[in-house]
Amino acid sequence: MRVWVCVCLKKLLQTHSHQRKHNGVYVICFQLMGCCQSNSSRHNYPRPLTVASSPNGANNNNNNNTVVTGASAAASAALDVPPFSEFSLSDLKSATNGFSSDHIVSESGDKAPNVVYKGRLNNHNRRLIAVKRFSKSAWPDPKQFADEAWSVGKLRHPRLANLIGYCCDGDERLLVAEYMHNDTLAKHLFHWENQTIEWSMRLRVALSITQALDYCSNKGHPLYHDLNAYRVLFDENGDPRISCFGLIKNSRDGKSYSTNLAYTPPEYLRNGRVTPESVIFSFGTVLLDLLSGKHIPPSHALDMIRGKNILRLMDSHLEGNFSTDEATVVFDLASKCLQYEPRERPKINDLVTTLSRLQNKPDVPSYVMLGIPKHEEAPAPPTPQHPLSPMGDACSRMDLTAIHQILLMTHYKDDEGTNELSFQEWTQQMRDMLEARKRGDLAFRDKDFKTSIECYSQFIDVGTMVSPTVYARRSLCYLFCDQPDAALRDAMQAQLVYPDWATAFYMQAVALSKLNMDKDAADMLNEAASLEEKRQRGGK
Numbered sequence: 223m224r225v226w227v228c229v230c231l232k233k234l235l236q237t238h239s240h241q242r243k244h245n246g247v248y249v250i251c252f253q254l255m256g257c258c259q260s261n262s263s264r265h266n267y268p269r270p271l272t273v274a275s276s277p278n279g280a281n282n283n284n285n286n287n288t289v290v291t292g293a294s295a296a297a298s299a300a301l302d303v304p305p306f307s308e309f310s311l312s313d314l315k316s317a318t319n320g321f322s323s324d325h326i327v328s329e330s331g332d333k334a335p336n337v338v339y340k341g342r343l344n345n346h347n348r349r350l351i352a353v354k355r356f357s358k359s360a361w362p363d364p365k366q367f368a369d370e371a372w373s374v375g376k377l378r379h380p381r382l383a384n385l386i387g388y389c390c391d392g393d394e395r396l397l398v399a400e401y402m403h404n405d406t407l408a409k410h411l412f413h414w415e416n417q418t419i420e421w422s423m424r425l426r427v428a429l430s431i432t433q434a435l436d437y438c439s440n441k442g443h444p445l446y447h448d449l450n451a452y453r454v455l456f457d458e459n460g461d462p463r464i465s466c467f468g469l470i471k472n473s474r475d476g477k478s479y480s481t482n483l484a485y486t487p488p489e490y491l492r493n494g495r496v497t498p499e500s501v502i503f504s505f506g507t508v509l510l511d512l513l514s515g516k517h518i519p520p521s522h523a524l525d526m527i528r529g530k531n532i533l534r535l536m537d538s539h540l541e542g543n544f545s546t547d548e549a550t551v552v553f554d555l556a557s558k559c560l561q562y563e564p565r566e567r568p569k570i571n572d573l574v575t576t577l578s579r580l581q582n583k584p585d586v587p588s589y590v591m592l593g594i595p596k597h598e599e600a601p602a603p604p605t606p607q608h609p610l611s612p613m614g615d616a617c618s619r620m621d622l623t624a625i626h627q628i629l630l631m632t633h634y635k636d637d638e639g640t641n642e643l644s645f646q647e648w649t650q651q652m653r654d655m656l657e658a659r660k661r662g663d664l665a666f667r668d669k670d671f672k673t674s675i676e677c678y679s680q681f682i683d684v685g686t687m688v689s690p691t692v693y694a695r696r697s698l699c700y701l702f703c704d705q706p707d708a709a710l711r712d713a714m715q716a717q718l719v720y721p722d723w724a725t726a727f728y729m730q731a732v733a734l735s736k737l738n739m740d741k742d743a744a745d746m747l748n749e750a751a752s753l754e755e756k757r758q759r760g761g762k
Contacts, residue, residue, distance in 0.1 A: 303384050306375030309398055311391040312623055314353055317341030319704045336472050344620035350401035360473035364390040374469045377441055381434035383455050385466040399466050402455035404594055411451060411515055421544035422583040423591035424512040429577040430462040436570045445496050447471050449504035451511045458597040460589035488562055499564030506559025509552055515539055520560050527557045548580050614751050617728040620735055622701055634691050636723060655684050671699040690720040697729045706736035724750040
């Protein structure tokens with residue numbers, strides 16, 4: 223017997239469906255049993271650790287139960303930065319889709335000694351993060367790495383891309399920082415497409431770097447490793463910041479400078495040590511970048527500096543739109559920073575003072591000077607209107623691991639009554655189908671999601687038996703494989719088989735969140751919670 227199910231899904235598939243739109247509502251009709259279709263159709267932040275100090279001795283409980291107290295917590299709140307925390311490896315795998323190469327944002331790609339990934343935390347805010355993954359041998363002592371991370375994690379400043387967490391798990395060593403949306407200084411200076419950075423913005427960048435370095439120095443972190451144009455980032459408002467990753471070496475015993483030796487301080491070449499004066503030298507190379515729009519080795523630039531040939535050094539793409547007096551001051555600062563003898567270089571606070579006087583557009587937003595669109599805050603997702611079950615809570619947090627456990631425990635109890643098979647159908651086709659489903663279940667249990675998809679697809683393609691649970695499980699497999707469109711289709715199919723099944727709506731909510739359709743996801747979440755509430759009241 224053919225069964226037709228008609229479902230109205232409000233504006234769910236505006237960009238993800240080929241269905242016909244009618245009065246703002248998508249009507250999808252499926253012919254079940256014949257597999258025909260008509261065209262009418264909290265993961266919250268990890269809890270912070272319990273002590274404000276780094277995990278030494280008795281304080282090293284290595285769990286997610288403490289609170290960062292005092293000035294650090296106050297600074298975090300003021301800057302809308304989560305408190306420094308220890309993340310689990312599963313958190314970061316989920317955020318980066320299993321450290322997918324598609325998420326790599328390192329300037330050197332996967333060839334970088336320590337790769338940086340873009341990720342998104344699975345919580346209501348879905349905050350973007352930058353995850354630096356160190357090579358296996360970089361920090362063999364987990365306590366030493368944790369101490370380093372904790373020390374830097376206390377820092378909070380608007381000119382820093384702040385460190386918000388770390389992970390030590392087996393051989394894995396990872397740092398988690400705020401994600402900066404608008405690329406690096408190197409990109410805007412050396413590889414720009416629409417417009418180069420105007421002069422006033424270059425002055426702001428120079429000041430912001432010194433402000434960040436001055437803050438770090440006053441907080442007991444005077445060393446910054448390998449300061450260069452790739453370490454300077456622009457946030458969602460276009461404001462310049464320096465990466466917190468430069469405050470921690472790439473490895474316990476590794477080099478502080480990974481760039482070309484032509485750009486390294488002379489004392490580092492002599493003895494391999496980095497001093498606060500070495501940071502000033504590196505800042506001088508960044509000033510050269512800002513002046514010239516090119517990555518010029520200091521030795522070449524010094525010839526122009528000694529000849530006082532400012533115009534020859536200046537970036538021709540500025541087309542003369544700069545103050546010669548201001549450029550002369552920056553020119554002189556670069557010369558002083560690049561002095562061979564460390565003691566002859568200026569102090570960081572003196573650089574802040576001098577550059578502060580040069581700011582000529584203090585009231586113009588950075589995004590205007592950078593030539594990027596104004597950042598608009600995404601509206602906060604609506605609060606669920608109904609109490610959430612464990613499944614609802616896991617879906618609201620987009621915790622795929624928790625959803626996986628719940629679907630395993632639920633097994634197939636919600637499939638009862640969804641199939642009526644003749645004896646002939648049972649004897650001829652059921653054995654092969656159930657064998658395919660069994661293989662899919664084993665792979666699902668073992669988190670082999672690609673094999674699960676293959677086996678469940680074999681089960682579904684036969685078409686003799688329709689299982690909403692199989693659709694829900696395959697939907698989750700697609701989510702783990704970063705295929706939210708396919709996950710959404712399967713969750714919708716599960717709903718068509720079992721129209722009042724809350725799990726189908728929950729899985730749609732997760733898929734919609736992955737597709738950044740947050741309002742529709744919140745609607746689905748509330749619908750699922752409402753169905754569960756009705757089911758409990760009805761005693762079913």
